[in-house]
Amino acid sequence: MRAVYPIATSTLLGLILLGPVSVGLGQKPNLDRTLRTADNFEPAIPRSDQDDVVATKLAKLKKETGRKPNILWLVVDDMGYGDPGCYGGGAAVGAATPNIDRLAREGLKLTSCYSQHTCTPTRSAILTGRLPRRTGLTRPILAGDKLTKNPWADEVSLARLLSDAGYFTMLTGKWHVGEPEGMRPHDIGFDEYYGYYPAQKEISQRFDSRRFPDLVNDPERMRAFEAIAPDNHLTHGFKGGRTEKLAQVQSLEDMGRAEKVLADFTIEKIKELAKGDKPFFIEHCFMKVHCDNFPNPDLGSLSAAKYFYKEAVAEVDLHVGEIIKALDEAGVLENTFVFFTSDNGPQMDGWPDAGYTPFRGAKGTTFEGGVRVPGIAYWKGMIEPGRESDDLFDLMDLFGVALNVGGVKHDTLPTDRYYDFIDQTSFLLHDEGHSQREAVYFWWGTELMACRMREYKVHLKVALPESTHMHIDYATIQDVGLAPWLFNLYIDPKEQMPVGHRRNAFLATVLGKLKQHAATFKKYPPKDVGL
Template identity: 50%
Template sequence: MSTNGARKSGSDRGMPDRRSLLLGGSALACMAPFGALRAQPGGTTPRNPFDLTVQAAPHLEPVIPRPAQEQAAADKLAALRARTGRPPNILIFLVDDMGWGDVGAFGGGLLIGAPTPHIDALAAGGLKLLSTYSQPTCTPTRAALMTGRIPVRSGLNRPLLSGERYKVNPWADEVTAARLLSDAGYTTALSGKWHLGEGEGLYPHQVGYDEYYGILTVISEMSQQVDGRLYPDLVLRPDRLNAIRSIAPAHITRGIKGGEIGIDRATRTIDELSRIDQHFADFSEGFIRRQAEAKNPFYLIHSFGRLHNDTYPAPGYAGKSPAGFPHRDAIIEVDDIVGRLMRVLRETGQEENTLVFFTSDNGGNEDLWPDSSYQPFRGGKGTTWEGGVRVPGIASWPGMIRAGRISDGLFDLCDLFNTAVALAGQEGKISPDRYIDGVDQSSFLLADDGASRRDAVFMYRENQVTALRWMEYKVHFMVFQNETVRRNLDASTLTPVGQSPWVFNLYMDPKEQASQGHSRFEWGLPQVSARLNRHLATFERFPAKDLGLAKRPGGG
């Protein structure tokens, strides 16, 4: 199977064509005729006053030009480079399953019995992004963040489960920001959770990271092998336990570019499992200190194991939160680790030359209630309701990002790829043979009054487009319906909408409770249709990949 992602048609690759991605028979079919403005007499088509975007190249997502802020950002970066003599460091804090409202700066914190003073200080000292969007689950978001491509393009469109292996190596023709930055002289590292493939050619240190220390899977894949209380049907059955350990070993592993994968330590007990985020923090601290001594720019993704289930408080954290629940104790631990690594940046004199970005890989997992995350929106992890894909976003960089800024401008985690590559001066190295969905948002972050350069966010359930965000409007073409309260993952169905898409003005209806698409948004439906058609047309030249991850015939 060809995997160059640029030549064969979607039907040749065994993937649905762009119209089947529209979920045939849904309201989208009737919207298609409204995709373009009507031609004027004389055969000319006027520019759409609602579309300010410009597409620089066929493989790049259209962006809204912001000349003044782009110049302001360029001036800041040039002045910084003149002072430091090197490009900036980039540190990304990526929490697992943190809800939009878990952090104090986003309405949680002490309100939910888990103060987050260090993360709150990060937000107060920088830019708080109210409309940051992830994918509905962890593997897709991580792939998007690292490649700048929505998961349907890379094929990394759902999490791997115990013992699964890809039929096609997704990394054979994907390029990470880490690889581009490593080639440009950065030292790159991933600390913590990977969950983007196991096996030769799939490890972090084989796809662009100079150093890797962490877990290849997810905490629940490890806890199911050690917790006889939660998983007695596995842990207390030696034949089953040995079988699962043989195909999904629970280890902390490490690797160096050019070397073999190695086991750092086994996690065969709950006590050992409870300490893993402290081990990740030890590695990240050591990495940051080593780069300071080497005077080398670095790119580090600190990828927490928290807050994914199952939660076992690290030593000293049990009951430390006012709430006293393990999940809230884990929030306290995450906050402490953020504070610890920020202190290391300050102690080593690197804070003023480091972009720090804090976020989550998806919304909170409501299925685990009461010991679960909080978001003030509908739905949670696994859905494309706001609660599943809207996540906290904080950008901090003393002297470069003005303190105290708050913006509701659109930011997709795909944008971290383009932004990191641009800050390293490597945007010219992005290959034109694959479509990049991310947008360089460096001027949005750096200009004192910066605005987003992104026009819309497209949301997917695996290989099916379900919704998009444009301006303050959320438009659904398929909706997740819960069969049971708070069962977004375990008991929900994905249903096509009827005659009209479901439309919510998120300023007026942030909980997405009462659609008013046909009655108050008829003016906007042609605009939404045009954006969706343009987006789906990109698959004709740049087809999606099939890694063999479909869960059922015809499913994605």
């Protein structure tokens, strides 16, 4: 195994600043089309004509319906870029996804949509509009962790902003951003929560004697584990703190049935809310396809492959179809913005209970395989069917889209912190929309790892597996060496051949963009919550 000699981010950024490839003081990178409209907001590419068209479009819809649009996010856990059929997977890899594919055909398929490298960072970023490095939510909160402060205490969540704007807000399914009081979904702004706090494996390992015999078959160890283990109850929470523990997962069959329980709840809630006078924001977070997956014994075989992971992909697709059908039958489909995605790339450490990506890396890394995810925007009558775009979209931008759709002005946000989202509403809703994001930044914990700008991606540090599929359990973070690794993703999407000094004139430009990004952390220092 190669040794790791970490360099502090500040030192590395100093090298960027002072090295021969840095951008001179006052010099604007020649590929950077952005304009900064406020000191504490990420600069965006101005597209005023596009914005005006979409503003008119939204105003017309509101006049016709007499109410604000609904918002529905469908967030899968650990689905690979190559799992859905519309992204090259589906039936070709043993699990057809007709409902997800239909969303893509009838909406906008994004081919450069980015998450964070793992669950908790993505799930916190989309609800705060801020990079996890800023909020302190840089990784999953594990059993035995001692937080020094509640990271949510001074964050203004999207759920709270939309609730204050007249929305009913609900999160169904996996949370994974804190179980203690004050950190639960119904503590941070959601009106209602119905789901499980942890990932599937953190629940099912109590019962899986073949995978975890040293735990399940040892009563003494099981007692010690239960003392610190995450809750395995289905939890029903309400704003104000009331929390009910419902059915407890007590077997692998119960775990297999959990996904349908959650989907059925969201479907019934859609029917109920559609009859009310409030618009709704629902974040439906699937438990699957995060390992360990177990099939629902009541549904029968759903995939050609029969492997548990493929069964999970097919079940997610089944429930996506049912949820969209519920919107249609409730008469609100044409007034609901839907976005389908995954919280990160596939967790290859669980293979073969893991997904597929055509790119290098996987969950846990900031290579494309870890952070490039499916992203489908669907809104019947508002998004032109059959659109596809490779323009950049960061899942944090959903925060900005939701604010715009919900009528929440940016000037209501606090000015004492930096916001990384970009309002991409006009990109998604204009018939020929273009992204307003120039760059996506990738962090791993407190380490600044990489940046994508247009088709170029530069790495300062990399997470390298020391064995096949071991992107988390047997990987090391390493400095890249003499020069940053620069890839042109249009000719090398697998990030195998750096072209910084041989076939590229834009290394300094991308490094200049990173320099600007780093400066925001000096002016708006990040939080440390003990993770």
